[in-house]
Amino acid sequence: MDIVYQLVHGLSGLPAQESRLARFFLDNFAQIPEATMEELAAKAGVSSATLQHFARSIGCDDINDFIGQVRHQQQENNLQVPAAPMLGDAAWVDPGALKALALNAGIGSEILDRFSHSIGCENNGDILGQIRNRLNDFSQQESRVAQTILDDVSFAASATIDQLATAAGVSPATITRFARASGCDDIRDLRMKLAQASTPVAGGDIALPWREKLNRLQNALNSQFCELQPAVINQAVVRLKQAKAVHIFSASAADTPFASLLQYRLLTQGYPANICQDPALMSITASMLGAGQVLVIFAGSAPENALIAAAHQARRLGAEIIFIGRDSGSFIHSDDILLPLTEVRYGSLLVIDLLCEGIDS
Template structure:
């Protein structure tokens, strides 16, 4: 249950005492979650009976359930409860670019060449590569991997559907590789699909957070470094770290056979020129 939403939705129907409790909770969730029931009642200037009635009004079974729900609400994180003030428009343009640059520098500084070499060794002999990702950036990056690697002649297919990932995982063997993308490394469907693929001997390359469940299941890990800011209104810059990792990996793979890959890229450029025309400097794909 989302206790904060339940309180906000009922603000017009509370009694005077319940209204004071509601305002206290909404203004200081951390205090409401950590305070004793006596302290909470005293701060709101209500009786224990009013506090108990408030708990039932907002959908809790009892006061114990209210405390549990408040604790869960507080655990979401203070930046979502009392976010920092949004900067002026010109300032947040600069902040967005600054966060992206900081993320890219942080990842570049943490890159380990031996990990990319291990990733190349895992992918190169694979009869088929599958890239898995779910959610926003992770699913898009799994498809970005397909775009990058298919140009180099690698047999690769991307999937973001949990049922399809399970179907694919059940067909794999030691001659297959799976690249799994996840900013958190904790998505249950991804973890389950990777467990299934591993049970049949497939090799796992994870682009994810170190120490996460997915990272622990990987044969090779390309670690991400997540450092979210308190400005919650802009999209996460972490996805740029994943894109940089993919670009470095794709370049490493391309350079394993530069002559053959140059010919592949030439043929792709020719096919696109025949299809759409355009300048020589246009990218290979939209």
């Protein structure tokens, strides 16, 4: 196999990320046999899984076969390996110098971040960049966690501590230590940063402003997924399915569209649901609720006194409460179900989908 031909052909025949990998390997062809898979992944700014996929896409069995093909071609051509750093190695790029160059050239921070990522020198605020740059500093167990995260960032961003520990083959305590070693407060902080650093939506032919919008939407949904717990969603689904009737209160005009959407979805699924947004009617409705009925409250902002009073009244009469919103404060009682929102618009839509899909399943 002519591995150089395969790489050159890959520049135009592969998807964008793999084409960038082909360029990376051509630029660093002499150093490839001396690097480990982990080093190649870190310096190319991709995961080990992406390297494996790339190797197969150019006709190799795996990344080890690819490295072997490179070594074989070097030996055939009697190529001497120069003592030079691999392009993309963060060790020879000073982030401060990059920022200064970008400033002098009038380059924005977004373009600088993309360029830094392409050469393996991510901004220190990027959790993935921090993990890649510290692969050699982690303990053996922590390195396994790091590699598991880099191999599947989306999974790591939504996994529980036990799920991540099982996937990495370590203990939950190691996950906690890894989170702190990565500069995070705890596993929840780590998941949040991983969600924010998830791979952007592929560009394709989408215009840049729309692509940026898609990326913001993806980050919002990732953050919302991190905030929700599957067990709590399932508990809310059970309450809705068993309810004699569902009453939906909206805290403000901004919450009413989501309350109306949930009502529509429930009605089309055969579950009786009423909606109320007037404070006076909320009080009257709450006074007629009782055991076996569920009150769903949408509150994108702090609930006002009238809504709080109506909820307390419904709770005293035996109704079960599902709160979807932010700034719940002392409003929530231990028997209530809280579905917190990190972003009201997309978060509310996601919660509605999860609830209604759960009812359908």
